[in-house]
Amino acid sequence: MLIAAQIRAARALLDWSQRQLAEKSKLSVPTIKRMEGAMGPERSTDANVEAVRRALEGAGIVFLDAKQNKDGGAGVRLKK
Numbered sequence: 001m002l003i004a005a006q007i008r009a010a011r012a013l014l015d016w017s018q019r020q021l022a023e024k025s026k027l028s029v030p031t032i033k034r035m036e037g038a039m040g041p042e043r044s045t046d047a048n049v050e051a052v053r054r055a056l057e058g059a060g061i062v063f064l065d066a067k068q069n070k071d072g073g074a075g076v077r078l079k080k
Contacts (some may be wrong), residue, residue: 002049002063003074004040007032010061010076024055 011021018036022029027048035041041049053063064075 002041002053004036004038006063006074006076007041007052007056008036010056010063013061013076013078014056014059016059021052021055024059025051027051 007021011018016024018029018032021027022032025032025048031044031048032052035044035048035052041052057063060079062077062079064077066072066074
């Protein structure tokens with residue numbers, strides 16, 4: 001499951017605005033704002049979370065879950 005900080009970090013790596021992510025994921029800007037906010041993607045539908053994941057991964061983002069990161073935290077990186 002993605003967390004809000006991963007979405008924000010992924011956008012930062014890509015230098016995308018919330019509007020750009022909304023367009024790429026075919027979601028509304030308010031939906032992206034909610035997903036990046038305090039409630040995070042946990043309150044979003046699975047379809048919306050998947051749309052954001054696909055858009056970001058399609059642009060070269062790799063999501064790291066806490067189990068993949070030996071420091072124990074979730075993260076993001078760009079593909080080589």
